[in-house]
Amino acid sequence: MKIYQSRSDVPEKEKWRNEDIFPTIKDWEEDYRYIEEGTERLKKYDGEIHDGTELYQYLSEREEISSRFNLVYVYGMLQLDLDTRDSLAQSLQDRAKQLGVKMSAASSFFMPFLLSLEEVTLREYIKQEPRLNYFEKDLFESLRYKVHILTKEKEEILSHLGEALSAPSNTFNMMNNADIKFGEVTNEEGMKVELTRGMYSKLIEDEDRNKRKDAYKAYYQPYLQLKNSIASTLSANIKTNVTIGRLRNYPSALEKGLFGDRVPTEVYENLISTTKEHIEPLHRYTTLRKEKLGLDELHQYDLNAPLVDGVNMEISYDEAFETIFKALAPLGEEYVQTLKTFKDSRYIDVRETPGKRSGAYNLGVYDVHPFVLLNQHDDLDSMFTMIHEFGHAMHSWYSSKNQPRISAGYSIFVAEVASTVNEVLLIHYLLKKETDEKVRKNLLNHFIDQFRGTFFTQVMFAEFEKLTHEMAEKGKPLNVESFNQTYESLFREYNGDEIIFDDEVKYGWSRIPHFYKPFYVYKYATGFASAIHIAENLLKGGLDTLKAYLDFLKSGSSDYPLELLKKTGVDLTTPVPIENALKRFNQLVTEFSTL
Ligand SMILES: [Zn+2]
Structure with a gap:
């Protein structure tokens, strides 16, 4: 693997082209000024929207300005991610952020105005001005929240309390990121x-x-x-969430958490109950781990120990690409050919260099193209990271090409489907051609571990959130003891009895930042299970499945996530997709045990 000490040493073809957004800084400055002026124009609409045409004029002007703003913003961000020490990029980013604040202040009048409209009035406006059809879905989406908006005075009180209400979460993050000493x-x-x-x-x-x-x-x-302090921040966060849910007329905190994606609580409950019904293979895997590691006792710190040693595959960037193209063949010629152009047209920033942001991501820029950041290490993990991010990038590309701007972005709920489908296709391809037992074992273990981390652990977390919120709703105490008890019994239920329960295990709840973002992690699990379901069907062949999947990639946020997934044959309101994923897990464990 090549180590680069400076960005200038990296071959041009392995660096992305930021100039595809703005050829020069001068162009960036021009757009910046345009947006500043635009912001002033937006302000003038406050109190001046009286009919469909005025509403349309405001919305279309706002969309145009915010799309230009998006370019100004991402340009600095992408530049800064390449070298976080770059002071020019830093100042572009700071200025873009300030501009963002001005813009949202200029449009802050709009939401209260919209919510003050009666539904009939809005329909009347759309009748007057047919061009409003374009914004219709978004407008009614905002109106959907109307029953959960309080009187002006109450909203004002809540907004003044905003900082105080987010204190538990901020305090935990400060402790966890700044103060903690391991x-x-x-x-x-x-x-x-x-x-x-x-x-x-x-x-x-x-x-x-x-x-x-x-x-x-x-x-x-x-x-x-810090157990008592953390129990207090977590408890306060849960209770605040429950209280706000009640104030805003949600039947439960869970319903509030799922409202945005319009996911019924049955989907959440079904995920948990179906997983628990089929939990046995995970227990079997834990026992298998103990055997393969040759241990008398299995502790939590043995759960990530390598089961297969001495496999160190070196895979160059170009080789990885060749393998990826073959592995993605089930997605059709257009998919693979398009991905090839991503490489040739330099949408990807490949190499690790000093100051570059770590990890990997895809950022789809509607008017330009997807940008993929990598820190390539020329190994198996890097190849999986590549195909994962390419899944997101192709999703962005298809949706941008096929959706109008307003519905081109996709939600978190569906995002991980496109990336995981690709990973499953890669595993499948590699396992099919690999004959070396050791490598096969390594691949199977990689897949099993991913299942554990992205599926089982997240379902367990999801259940912990559900239980603790219910405890708060019933007025039961939330403290170190009750958190410990809840976490420990869940951990036992999911992972089986084979593990020795060191004191630390039951404190697992105290180190999870996601618990301060309630009812979020279940989406990892539903996304993962959906992807397994889709990939299995794609591998069976069937042009209908492929067409349905490509249509899904093209659909952005044109509908609610559950509806979009239904079109690919995944109906999360039934146990089937979860059951199928768990069947696949069972097969993996069986196969692994025979090696
Ligand atoms: Zn991802």
Whole structure:
């Protein structure tokens, strides 16, 4: 693998073209000025919308200005991600943010105005001005919230309390990111050093059990020390959420959490109950782990230990691309050919360089093209990251090409489907051609671990959120003890009895930032299960399945997520997609056990 010390050493063809957004800074400045003036024009509509035509004029002008703003914003952001020390990019980004604040202030009058309209009036406006059809879905989507909006005075009180109400979540994040001090571990040179998160994720996968154990203990140390404070932030967050839900006339906190995606609570409950009905293979896998690791006792810190050693596949960037093209063949010629152009037209920034943002992402820019950021390490994991991000990028590309601007973006609920389908196709392709037992085992283990992390753990978290919110709704106490009890019994139920319950296990709830964003993580699990379902069908062939899937990729946010998924044959209101995914997991475990 090649290490680059400077961006200028990276070959041009492996760097993305930011100039596709603005050829020069001068062009950026021109748009910036245009938006500043536009913001002033938007303000003038306050109190001046009296009929369909005026409403249309406002909305179309706002859309035009905000689409230009989007370009100004992402240009600085993309530039800054390439080198976070770049002061020019930093200043572009700061200025874009300030502009964003001005823009939202200029349009802040609109939502209260819209919500003050009666539905009949809005329909009347649309009749007067047919061009409003374009905005119709969004307008009525906002009106859907009307029953949950309070009187002007109450809304004002809530908005003044905004900062205080988000204090539990802010406090936890401050503790978790800034103040926490992990315990010490011994490094390669035999010196005692303070554990970092980066070190932890490596050490917990180490072959040496003592290293795993030390890292585990050091990692949990601050959470155990801060248990009462964290129980208090989590409890306050849950209770606030429950109270706001009640104030805003939601039947439950869960209903409030699912309202935006228009997901019925049955989908959430069904995810949990179906998973628990078919949990046995996960228990079997835990036992298998203990056997394969040759341990008398299985602890939580053994759950990520490598089961297959000595597999270090080196795969260059170009080789990975060739494999990816073959693996994605079930998605048809157009898909693969388009992806090829992403590489040739330089939509991808490939190499790790000093100051570059870590990890990987796709950012679809409606008027331009998708941008994919990678930190390529020329190994198996990097190949999976590539195909994952390409799944998002192709989703952006198809939706941008086939949807008007207003519905081109897709929701989080469906986002991980496109990326996971690609990963499943890659696993399938690699397993089919691989004959080396060790490599096969490694691939199966990769897939199983992904299932555990993206599906089972998230379902368990989802159930924890549901239970703790229900406890708050029933006025039951939320404290260290009740959190511990709830978490421990869930952990046992999902992972089986084979694991030794060290004290740390039951404190798992205290380290999860997502718990401060209630009813969010279940989407990882439903997305994952949907993707497994779709990929299996695609592999069976069938042009109808392919067409339906491509139509899904083209559909952006033209409908609610459950409806979009239904068109691919995934109906999450029934247990079938979850059952199918769990069947696949069962097969994987069986196959793994025979190797
Ligand atoms: Zn993703």
